[in-house]
Amino acid sequence: MLFSFLKKTPSAAANPFSRQDEKTFQQSTLRVLLILTLSIFVGIEIDYVLSALQSPEYHNALFINTAFLTLLCGFLFFSKSHTKFIAGLYILSLVAIGASLLLFSTSVHAEKYAIVALYSVPLVTRLLFSIKAAVFAIAINFIPLYFIATGTIKLENLAAPNLYFKLLTFAIVNIGFPIGVSRMLKMLEANTTQMKLLYRKLNENYALHEEFFENTSTPTLLCDKRGKIIKANQMALDFLSCSSASEIKNTKVIDWLKPSSESGKFSWQENVAECSLKHKKNTQIQLHRATLKQGRYVLHFQNMTHLRAMQQKLESTQETNSRLVNFDTLTRLANHPYFCNQVNQFIETQDKHLTGTMFIIHISQFKLFNKQYGKDNANKVIINFAKILKEKLSDQAIIGRLRGVKFACFVPLGNTYLIEKNLSALISSTLPSQLKIDGNLLNMNYQVGIAYYQTDGKNAEELLERCEMALEYSTIANRFSYYSHPLETKLIKEHKLGIKLSSAIKRKEIDLWLQPQVSPNGTICSFEALARWKLDDGSYVPPDVFIKIAEELGLLPVLAENLIRQLVSTLSKWHKEHIHTPIAFNLAGQELMNDGFFALLMTLVIDHPWLKDMLELEITETSPVMTHALIHKRLRALSEYGFSIAIDDFGTGQASLGQLIDIPANILKIDRRFVSPLPEDLRHLDIVKSTIQLANSLDMKVIAEGIETKEQASLLISLGCHTLQGYYYGKPSPMTDWTANQNQKAKELRMVY
Known part of the structure; x- marks a missing residue:
């Protein structure tokens, strides 16, 4: 019980540097002294009880001791609530007990206890009060010293010590101990003051660190070397969706975070770590570790979710930009520069014995698709064609879209396919013959220009240039054209000729020639207008050559406009002179596709109503655009305005019988290739007969051209041909x-017999 009681005795304040520390120290010291004194007097009480049983002289001392023992118990009881008051009473009681025992007791031990009680008063006073009170108590104790030293109070029961011993005892106990203790307490007070200052600074630093930890700009954790969380600031609690600090304290980092790296290492094991929240897997975090002493780490969170999203968006943008820069947006094939780059890189990585081919594919009639089915559907043709091309060519093939409807392919080849026949078959097998667009099955026609790697060029740029040259000479009839040096020479010559032609058309140097068309009786009934181009050296360029060049360069509408205006001028003069001889004017189809030229024809017939009887329009059936719906529509409009329309070169072009239905023609011209073998070739004779019969059944006028002999003329007249044309009747x-x-x-309108 005593130990239990002593434990309850306060020995220090909860906060040793608070304002209550002096009071607590006084209370603690008082209670310790009271307990010590009480223990001593309990021993004395036992001794007096035993002595009183043997001698009556101890009765008074026993009474006094019992009274003081009772008083001490009361002091101890009230010491906690009335510390200073009880301390004063305790000191006074020591003085009273000492004086009483010294003056009135006759006990053997009472005098010794009296001296101890009196001489201990200064020390107790210093422990419980100030130094001044202790000095006052020291001064008071000089009184009993004086009486003892002078013999006024005789200590009969004590051995008679000399004066020096009495003074030494007094000095040590009454003066030395209080002053020594006072000095110690002063040092303790100084230390306490210093400790208070240090404690205050420590509290300030702690508060500063606490504020810094709490107010960092990022969520922050403090953990040990095993990842056990010691502390988290409010931002970390909010970030981890914790309602309080107790929810996260003593948990581990792995309870909240999941490492992103395959190594499985966490933030306390790496200075920088990529993680994600376990309860929000889409939240990406980057942890930065700072190492502290004593095996602790500070972990700073950085939310990387938006940054990662921005990075992905940036990467996507970069990829999109790369596609825009390097790839065709419609087909996703490599564009011209990137295609060349890919081919050149491939060539550089291969050995010097590599063989291969480059070819350019041009989709014919694409402009017709565009006008007939619209831009969107025409684009579908390009997309589907590119898809099929990628599927059918080998993985080593490099494919690109150059521009418009031109596609380039580079394919490594074995020796077998270096033979043109085999290569043509290989390329042909990759090109779809038909494509289905919105339920419409389209027939696909191509022109292909081909060049061999190493033989015709050493890099992509050279090979493409050679392919373009070869492509210039591909036709509907001969789709595959191979590059050759003579071809290049010819192309260069035609290029120069094209420049001259463009200049000649601008200067209106292309002339009109007329070739007579006669009736069966030999009378000139009409003419055919033919274009002729005379060079500065006096030579003529064949019409089929410069007309083809004009068509390729897109000059036909301008040329036709110049010629038609020249022709109308002549017809106007003839109309005034009453020369009623119509002139037929050839159109290749490209002119009618031109809005400006079509508007010119409509304007001319409106301004000159008689023109519809004097101007016949011959449509060259071999032109690929003649199958286009827009051509048919415009020809019907011209027919409604009264123009006579003739199908030229019938039987040699595009779907001949179909044209008789789609084109509102009233004249049919039999091509010279069917007339020349007559009359010997019976097969051609049957064809001419059937053609004339067909025209008659459709109520169409028949013109036969290319007649060079009297026999041919007589035969065609007998077969019912309405009009005859050829060198036999007159050259242009x-x-x-x-x-x-x-x-x-x-005016003479000469006749031929």
Whole structure:
């Protein structure tokens, strides 16, 4: 019980540097002294009880001791609530007990206890009160010292010590101990003051560190070397969705975070770590570790979710930009520069014995698809074609879209396919013959220009240039054209010729010639207008050559406009002179696709109503655009305005029988290739007969061209041909021959017998 009681005795304040520390120290010291004194007097009480049983002289001392023992118990009881008051009473009681025992007791031991009680008063006073009170108590104790030293109070029961011993005892106990203890307490107070200052600074630093930890700009954790969380700031609690600090304290980092790296290492094992929240897997975190002493780490969270999203968006943007820069947006094939780059890189990585081919594919009639089915559907044609091309070519093939409807392919080849026949078959097998767009099955036609790697070029740029040259000479009939040096020479020559032609058309140097068309009786009933181009050296360029060049360069509408205006001017003069001889004008189809030229024809017939009887329009059936719906629509409009429309070169072009239905023609011209073998070739004779019968059944006029002999003329007249044309009746001559001398030759309208 005593030990239990002593444990309850306060020995220090909860906060040793608080304002209550002095009071607590006084209370603790008082209670210790009271307990010590009480213990001593309990021993004395036992001794007196035993002594009183043997001698009556101890009765008074026993009474006094019992009374003081009772008083001490009361002091101890009230010491906690009335510390200072009880301390004063305790000191006074020591003085009273000492004086009483010294003056009135006759006990053997009472005098010794009296001296101890009196001489201990200064020390107790210093422990419980200030130094001044202790000095006052020391001064008071000089009184009993004086009486003892002078013999006024005789200590009969004590051995008679000398004066020096008495003074030494007094000095040590009454003066030395209080002053020594006072000095110790002063040092303790100084230390306490210093400790208070240090404690205050420590509290300030702790508060500063606490504020810094709590107010960092990032969620922060403090953990040990095993990842056990010691502390978290409020941002970390909010970030981890914790309602309080107790929820996260003593948990581990792995309870909240999941490492992103395959190594499985966590933030306390690496200075920088990628993680994600376990309860929010889409939240990406980057942890930065700072190492502290004593095996602790500070972990800073950085939410990388938005940054990762921005990075992904940036990567996606970069990928999109790369596609825009390097790839065709419609087909996702490599564009021209990137295609060349890929081919050149491939060539550089291969050995010097690599063989291969480059070829350019041009989709024919694509403009017709565009006008007939619209841009969107035409784009579907391109997309589907590119998809099929990628599927059918080998993985080693490099494919690109150059521009428009031109596609380039580079394919490594074995020796077998270096033979043109085999290579043509290989390329042909990759090209779809038909494509289905919105339920419409389209027939696909291609032109292909081909060049061999190493033989025709050493890099992509050279090979593409050679392929373009070869492509210039591909036709509907001969789709595959291979590059050759003579071909290049020819192309260069045609290129130069094209430049001259463009200049000649601008200067209106292309002339009109007329070739007579006669009736069966030999009378000139009409003419065919033919274009002729005379060079500066006096030579003529064949019409099929410069017309083809003009068509390729897109110059036909301008050329036709120049010629039609020249022709109308002549017809206007003839109309005034009452020369009613129609002139047929050839159109290749490209002119009618041109809105400006079509508008010109409509304007001319409106301004000159008689023109519809004097101007016949011959449509060259071999032109690929003749199957286009827009051509048919415009021809029907011209027919409604009264123009006579003739199908030229019938039987040699696009779907001949179909044209008789789609084109509102009233004249059918039999091509010279069917007339030339007559009359010997019976097969051609049957074809001509059937053609004339077909025209008659459709109520169409028939013109036969290319007649060079009397036999051919007589045969065709007998077969029912309405009009005849050829060298037999007259060669083409400049139109000026017919308009000279006020149209004298035209007025004569000579007859041939």
